Amino acid sequence: MSSEPFNLSNPNRTVHVGVILFGGLTELLDVAPMDLFHGLTPKFLQPLPDGFVAPHLKQQAIDMEFHWVTETGKVPSTNNVTVGATIVPTDSFVTCPALDIVLIGAHRFGYNLTETELTFLRKAYDECSAFLTICGGVQAPLSAGLLEGKTATGPRFFLDVLRQQAPGTNWVEKRWVSDGKLWTSGALLNGTDMVAAFQREVWGGKSLTAEDSLVEFMARLGSVPVRDIDYKDDDGKL
Numbered sequence: 714m715s716s717e718p719f720n721l722s723n724p725n726r727t728v729h730v731g732v733i734l735f736g737g738l739t740e741l742l743d744v745a746p747m748d749l750f751h752g753l754t755p756k757f758l759q760p761l762p763d764g765f766v767a768p769h770l771k772q773q774a775i776d777m778e779f780h781w782v783t784e785t786g787k788v789p790s791t792n793n794v795t796v797g798a799t800i801v802p803t804d805s806f807v808t809c810p811a812l813d814i815v816l817i818g819a820h821r822f823g824y825n826l827t828e829t830e831l832t833f834l835r836k837a838y839d840e841c842s843a844f845l846t847i848c849g850g851v852q853a854p855l856s857a858g859l860l861e862g863k864t865a866t867g868p869r870f871f872l873d874v875l876r877q878q879a880p881g882t883n884w885v886e887k888r889w890v891s892d893g894k895l896w897t898s899g900a901l902l903n904g905t906d907m908v909a910a911f912q913r914e915v916w917g918g919k920s921l922t923a924e925d926s927l928v929e930f931m932a933r934l935g936s937v938p939v940r941d942i943d944y945k946d947d948d949g950k951l
Contacts, residue, residue, distance in 0.1 A: 721813060721842040722915050731780035731812040734793050735820045735830050741794045742901045743818025743847040746908040750777055752931045773927035782809045784829055806833040811840040819849030831857045845896045847904030855879055864892040868900035869949055888942050909937045
């Protein structure tokens with residue numbers, strides 16, 4: 714293993730990307746953007762014909778290992794994601810390696826994280842290079858005391874409540890916002906906006922053309938939209 718410091722933008726080893734699933738039901742759409750990470754890996758890209766993805770783009774592939782983490786490393790007695798689906802965990806809180814990228818989706822409304830979950834969450838935050846929350850997933854680091862003094866966002870309809878709950882956090886009405894290694898997003902599909910923006914910032918390079926950048930090529934290939942960060946294309950009315 715290289716002794717050089719780890720740099721997420723130019724990793725010198727496999728990048729460990731993990732979704733932390735808590736005891737409460739997690740929304741499937743919140744964790745679906747993990748596929749945007751998978752689309753940048755050699756495992757996904759190498760089998761594709763060179764005429765489909767050019768060799769110079771394949772060379773930009775990033776080795777990643779994906780972790781689906783629960784407290785015990787086992788499927789709970791009930792489904793752990795919405796629509797009746799179950800994700801088979803790969804790691805427990807004990808066996809999970811240090812994560813470079815953490816992603817957390819919204820858990821069931823009214824569920825309170827246990828002390829064991831909060832402890833692991835703080836550990837994951839300290840060890841990672843990027844900590845991403847989607848939709849109501851922002852409540853997890855809020856409960857763990859990680860948002861004090863930070864700028865963050867969440868579902869638009871819930872921002873006033875969040876401001877009351879955590880006045881020490883600068884809550885902004887945006888599709889996504891970053892503050893250091895902390896990235897937070899608005900509801901559901903805003904998580905895709907955030908992950909795409911995260912990838913462009915971390916791995917997009919100076920050129921963001923589909924001809925030169927694997928990140929941009931895959932975003933275009935998947936028709937990932939570039940939407941206004943300030944919701945100017947959405948009046949926000951329910």
